[in-house]
Structures are given as structure tokens and as C-alpha cells.
Amino acid sequence: MSSNIFDFATLTGSIHTWLSGMMSSGWVIFTEMVLVGLVFLLMYALVGLFLVYLERKVCAIMQNRVGPNRVGKWGLLQTIADLIKLLMKELIPIRKSDPLLFNLAPFIVIICSFLAMAALPYAKGLQAIDFNIGVFYVMAVSSLSVVGILLAGWSSNSKYSLIGAMRSGAQIVSYELSVGLSLLAIVVFSGSMQLSTIIESQANGWWIFKGHIPAFISFIIFLVASTAEINRGPFDLAEAESELTAGFHTEYSGIKFAFFFLAEYMNMFIVAALGATVFLGGWMPFHIGNWEGFNQIMDYIPSVVWFFGKTFFLILIIMWFKWTFPRLRIDQLLTLEWKYLLPISLFNIVLIAFIVLMGWHF
Amino acid sequence: MSEEIIKDVIVGEQEDYIINMGPQHPSTHGVLRLEVCLKGETVKYLIPHVGYIHRGIEKMCEANTYQQIIHLTDRMDYLSAHMNNEAVCMVVENAMQVKVPERVKYIRTILNELNRLASHQLWWCAFGMDLGALTSFFYGLRDREMILDIFEESFGSRLLHSFNTPGGLMHDVHPNFQNRIKEFIKYFRKKLPEYDQLLTGNVIFQNRAIGIGLMSKETAIGYGVTGPSGRGSGFSCDVRKIAPYGAYDKVQFNEILATEGDVFARYKVRMAEMWESMNILEQLVDNIPEGDFTAKMKPIIKLPAGEYFQRVETARGELAVYVVSDGNKSPYRMKFRTPNFSNLFVMNEISAGCKIADLIAISGSLDLVIPDIDR
Amino acid sequence: MNSIAKYFSDIFKGISSLWAGMRITGKYFFSPGAIVTQQYPENRATLKMEERFKGEIVMPHDANNLHACTGCGICEMNCPNGSIEILTDRVANAEGKMERVIDKHIYHLSMCTFCGLCVKTCPSDALAFGQEFEHAVFDRSKLTKVLNQPGSKIRKEAK
């Protein structure tokens, strides 16, 4: 069906054979790992910086202003200037803090978001590791970052930080359930946890269209719950600027703060990418039933473009949330999860299981 | 201090989780310091500490002439600068028994209402920002700039104009004044419903505001909470109605009252006051009588010995000026009863048992201007 | 049953109110024409202050380097916070009489609050407000200005 989509596996495969011809198999694996690591590092930095820029521009236009426009063309170099500044900023050691944990926390947060990127399929055949439990892995790894946040809040010996960290802990632990259950809905549909299989199962239509109303409901729940899980507005209680100054990272300066800052945006990317993969077909082009001509045209658009297009669409929606809504209170946040999202998604799962059993889905 | 007391204090600190909000904290809009005692996230009690911006304005007044005092009152409650000016001007005018031209009264009233609108817009921005709705900040300030343009055209400055003088105005308003006000009202009548859609109707906002920070009418009267904050509890305290000054006796307007006494009631009162201010402006703007912009005053003003009192309604409540004069060119004692001082100290009463986030909402709904508290 | 109906109506009301808010921000997102930003350093050429704008106090001098200040000191007296200091000299005029002229009209821009009392009370209209607002400096002492230009003289009114 999607035969004329460029398969990156041929490219990676040819690199592999080329390397194999030059060195022993152990070195090949080592070289490939280094290469993949470098590529991810580069991509991480570029996407992160671009997301910060995008956020600033998007909110600016929503608020009738121009946004950064004086550094480089349209202010495109703005975040690079920020990065250079943050790199050279003084790192202040906090008296009476726990130095080991204090310094460790930002790395935990950023490593967690880094790990999750490995399992995402960016294009056809372009995926570092294709786990058979891909969905599970991404969720598990990305929810680990709460450990970093808790450590950051606790070790910096500041009361505001501690409150922020505690809020974040309660928030992520409870919203993890809804994210899991809403993803489970699609796992039930496609019958696999492997991300590549989930994408292949959407070749004739994305799950959000194929899965009737239940899939749509779980998509909405996924959006809301994942916005909460990555601590973004209106669920940004952990940093709640007007309440807790800067929340769990109040005492961090310089590049350590930049790690938190970057990790927040990368988490947004990961969540949006996961949502795009599971609900919107990942790199799979938009196909309509038997319209061969239309489907052919859609196939000409490279799969990378499809993936990033869908991801950035979801990111825009998450940003739209943030710049519209007021922040929730901590008890309302938990009420929303335990009284609304969780029961609905549980019921939804039962409904989907029933649909799948009866074979009503396409 | 004996050792036991020290021990008590230390033990007490360990049990109570005390955080300091301020002096530098984004939610206090100034240098207010709130010592908040928490249990988990719930507020047990709070102690406001004032004085971080005490500038001794009352003491300074004793060394300045009445014309010079005007520019100090600007800086008390900088968001209702005109009302502050007018209070002092009216004290002087009443004491000297100067008859102020009608034109001056009309213009002053228009300026009051414009200033009230600007102030409420800024409050709306800041309140939205406190609750995390960052976009409201930009929409409110965007519309406020239109008022500031009107101010700048007539008085040459945006925020603090020192435009009133005892006996009248510094100079006449700009010829464009009326047209620009009409333009602004036309524009703002379209924009104000957007505020409602963005924030008022929002379910998150309503959950954050309804039933939070309940202040009964008795509490409001007991603490002397005036202005929109007091009227949100059903305390009818609008000086414009009770003791009309300026041109307020010539216009039809309603005193906005709400009885719920929570954050949302105070919010509603302010939103309704914006509509009401526009109504007042529309009634006045076309009817400014011709005439002088100032009454004849001697260059050196000396109040006859005695005590004088005047109150006005600022954007935040009742401002009262009390002057004791010994017949010199500067007052013997000048006392300002500023609305924010009373409005601040009710916070402990109404915020007990709420969450930190509610505390921010409550302090936002009281619309505090810190330099007005400390003077 | 009633509570269940309320549960679902709450959800729908909530979602519709959220959508109302998102419509507003979305509307502005898709209408870049609503951007009201004045780009300051780029629009310097066209940026014009209102004619009454109070940027600083200046002493207008005419083409012959003459000003109207008699050095009477009323502005100094009226200034609420001492932003103006006047240093006067006594010089003999043509008729041999000693006459007061200003040596330096010192103006502390760092303190001025633009209340306008000096301009308003000046009996000879020697002071005015300038339109300049770009005053930021690195050195506080640069903000103390001498308003009368060097070598300037008082304008004699034709009697």
C-alpha cells in the first residue's frame, strides 16, 4: 500500500553494511551508537531551542504583539542567544542544600526526556530502537522525570521549591493513570504495544477516525492528561509563577535551570509525538479509503514531514491551552483526574474492548 | 528572652510551615510581605508586614505647600492618581470657600471615571495573571493604552499627571479630548465582552473564584473594607452616591452591589463598574460646559486655621483626607485614610483555611496597591 | 439520577466555556492584523510625542542666544523636591545699576517629577517642557543639566 514512501531502513542499512565492511562487528555497533547519540543530541538541542522560540512567537501573536524580532531574521536566533547566556551564567551553590542531589536533579530530568526520544519513530524506518513494548517504554521513561523534580524541590532547601515538588509529585502520579488508560485504548484497537505495529495498523486510516467516538474521547483525555503530566499550563502548578515564584527550580541558576527549561519543552515534544504516533498515524500519510489518486499524492509528502507536522499541530494545541486558561488549584486538579478523567477513561476502555470484540472497528 | 521561650519558638517553627510571600513576590504586585503559616497547602493564618515602601508622605506634606502636596498624592495610589489629587484639591477649595467652575467639575469627573476604567483594566490584567491566565494581562493593557493616549494628549504624561491644582486644573484639556473619549468608549464596548468570554465564563476561573475568600457584610464594615471589595459583600459604601462631589450629582448611575462576598462577587462588581463608568462618561462627555479651567486663586494658599475633611471614591475604595491647618502655607498635620490599608488587613480573616492558590486569588481580588498602604 | 445528569451537564458546560476562551485567543492568533505593537527603535523617525508631552524641562533660547529667565527663583521655590537650583550673579547694566542675572540654571533631571509647577509659575515664561525622552545614561552626574546655554543673555522686553 504505502510502497512508494521512502523507507529510511534502506539508508540506515546501507550505512550499516558500509561500516561492516570497514571494521569488526563490535566496533560497528559502537560507532553506530556514537553516531545515533550525536544525531539525537543535535536534534534534541535544535528541537528544544526551536520549541522555545515557537512558544514565544505563538503566545506573542495570540496577545497582539510581535514577539522576539531583533535577534536574527524574525528573531530566530533569540533562543541561541539565551542558550549562550545561560551556558556562561554563574552556578550558585546553595548553602544547606544537598549538593549531590541538587546537582543530580537536572540531569535526571533531562536524561529521562532524552531516553524517551529513542523509541519514537520519526519516519518510515527511522527509529533508534523498535521495542515491542514501545508505548509502555516511552510512558515509563517520561514519568521518571518526576523523581528529578522531587529531588530538585527537596534538595534545594527552599520552602517554595518543596511545595512545588510535592504538587508535581501528586500531579504526575495521578495523571499517569489517565495517560496510560487513554493509550491503552489504542493498544486494544491495534493489538500491539510496538509503535511500528501501531503505525502500520493505521495505514488505511488513523485511529482517531477509525476508532469511532471512544478513540476521540481517549484522544481528548490523552491531550489533557499529558498536558498535566508535563507540567504545562493550565496545569503548571509545580512552577506556578504567581504562587511559588518559580516552583521546584527556584534555586537553580544558569545551565542547570536551562536543563529544566529545555526538558519541559522536550517533554512537550515527546508527548505530542507519542500522541501523533498513536492517534494520528505517526509518519503515515493521510489516506482516504479507496481514493487511489489522492492517496498517491499524499504519499509524495515525505514521512518525516508528516510526523513533524502532526507533532507540531499537537504542540500548538498544547500551547493554545496554556495561553488561554487560568491555572487550576491543586485540589481541583486532583478532582478533575479522579472524578472525571479516570472514570471516563475506564468506561471508555470497556467500550473499546466491546467494540473490538464485536469487530465493529474498521 | 528566656531559654524556654526560644525553645517554644523553635518548636513552633518546626510544627508550622511558615513561608514569606514577598517583599519580592510576583503575586503581591509590590513590596508587601505576607508571613503565611501553612499546614500542607492550607493557610492557617497570615500576618501582613507593611512598611517596605513607607515613604513618609504624610510627614512630607507638613513641609510642602498645598500645590506641592498634589504631586505627592499622585504617588500614593498611582492607579487612581486623579482621585487622590481631587481629594486634596477639594479640601483646599472647601476650606478657602472657593467656587470651582462647573467646567472643572465636569472634567474632573470625566478624568475620575477614565482613571477608574484604566485602574480596573489593570486590575483585570493582574488578576488574570495571578490566576495563571497570562493572555488576559496583554488584552487588558492593550486597551488601557488607549486611555493613556487620551491622558498623554491632554496632560503630557501617562500615569501620574498632577493635573489638578487647588481651584481648578493646570491647563485646559486638549481640543481632541471629547472625540477621543467617544472613540475609546466605542472601541471598549466591543472589547469588554471579550474579557467575559476569556475569563469570566471560564469554568476553571469560576471554580477558582466562586465561594473563595468569603467576606460577610459585617466583616467588611468591621474592617472598613470599602470600594468594589466592600461592595462585593453588600456594603453600600460608594462615596459618589453617599456624598456626591464633582459632577456626580448630575449623572445617573447605579451603585454596583453584590451580596455573595466571595472573590467572584468582587470580580463581578469591578467588571460591572467598568460598564457603569462608560455610562457615566457617555453622559458627561458631550455636556462639558464652557468656562474657565480654574478659579482665581492666590499664588500662595493659606488655609484658615481649623480642621478640614474630605472623602472621595478612588478605584479601590474610600480615600479620606484630613487636614489640620494652623493658618500657614503648609498644613500642620495631614492624614490620609487610604482604602488599601483597611482592605489589606481583612486578608487574615477571609483567607483562613484556604489554599495558597486561593490566597493569591484573594489578594488579587482585593486589588491592593502597596504604596497606598504604606504611604 | 439528578446527580448523574448534573455530572454530565457540568462536563459539557465546562468544555463549552473553555472553548469560548479558546475562540478568543484563536481569533487573535489567526488575525495578525490585530497586532498593536509599535516597534520603538525602528519607528524613531516617525515617533512623535504629543505636543504637551513632558519629557524634560528646557529653557527656550532664540536665535540670538537670548532667554527670558530673570533669575527670580520662583521656580526654585515652587519645585517640590529641589530639582532646580539657580545661581545668580550681580552685574552692572548699561545704566550702571547692579542687576541680577542668572549664572547657572541647574536642573536635576534625575529628581524631576514633571509636576509642571515651575513652568506654570514662571512669571516670564522662561521655562517649557521638552519632547525628548531618551535620557538613559551610564553616569548619574550626566543627569544634572545647566539649562541656560553658555554665553546666553536675558532678552530685554521692548517697553
Add this chain to the structure above:
Amino acid sequence: MGLIKSMKDEDFGDNESLELLKKSGGNVFMTSIDSLLNWGRSNSVWPLTFATSCCGIEMMAAGASRHDFARFGIEVYRASPRQADVIVVAGTIVHKMVPVLKRLYDQMPEPKYVIAMGACAISGGPFFYNTYSVVRGVDHVIPVDVYIPGCPPRPEALLYGVMQLQRKIKGESVTNPGELPDIL
């Protein structure tokens, strides 16, 4: 071509002080690393949300849609001093506030800058005479880089002051970061 986009050097005031600063800064030899760093630093000056009185409102207005601080890349108002680069002292500082201000300044990481905005912060302004509680100029407490007079200054004046600060940052060298020579 000046150091600041769409402004020429001679359009700015007080160039003499800047020249003096550069000379007495010692290191005239500016490396390319210096210029890269200065480019980054000067274009990303994050202010601390610190406003004591009236000037704070104008600072808010400068950040709002009409004047838009964000164009300079400085809209990221940080509430925590640890993450801020510049403290805009907007308003009166009284004696009770001085320890707090000093502490806030000390909590900021190097390189840090101070802008004194408005008459109160520069010299005590309207409260210069006859009052017992106001500090006559914030430079008695912390070193000030740029003074912006006005009561309160227009948002444009604040933007102008920020550009002056950017010019000053661009004249610095890594060997003596943020250090003020003794000429002030």
C-alpha cells in the same frame, strides 16, 4: 553600523561615559569569543519581577502589547533572582527595603546588571527632601549600570535604557565580567 540593530551609535546619548568605561576596563583586546558571549548576553537580558511602585506599572506597560519588551528577547520575566540577569529597580527604595534589595542582588548569578528606573531609584526623586525613610538613590546600595530618568519614564524610555545596557554589555570582556571600574 552601530552595535544595536536599527540605531546608530551617535543616536545614543552619553557616549563619553561608555568610552571611558571601555578604556578603564583594561582589556581592549576583544576576542571573538568575547563578542559571541556579549552577543548572547546582551540579547537575552532577563529581568527580575521586581517593582516597588509607579514605575512598575510602566514596566508592565512596556512588556504589554503596545511596546512589547519581547522584541528584545527580554520578555522572560523571572520571579526567582537566581535566573534573572538584570534587576530593574522600578520605584522607591526605603530603608526597610534595602536589606531585601541587597539580598536579591546578591542572589543573582554573575553577570548581573542593574537598571535604575525612574527618579525614585536614581535619587529619591519626589521624596528627596523632607523625608526620613527613603534611600536617596539606589546606587548607594547596589552598583547601577544604567539610569533612566522620568517619573515614571515612558515605556520607550525604558526600551532606550535597555538598549543602552546592551551597548554596555557589548563593551565588556570575559576577563572582567560585570566589573565596574572606579570611575563612577
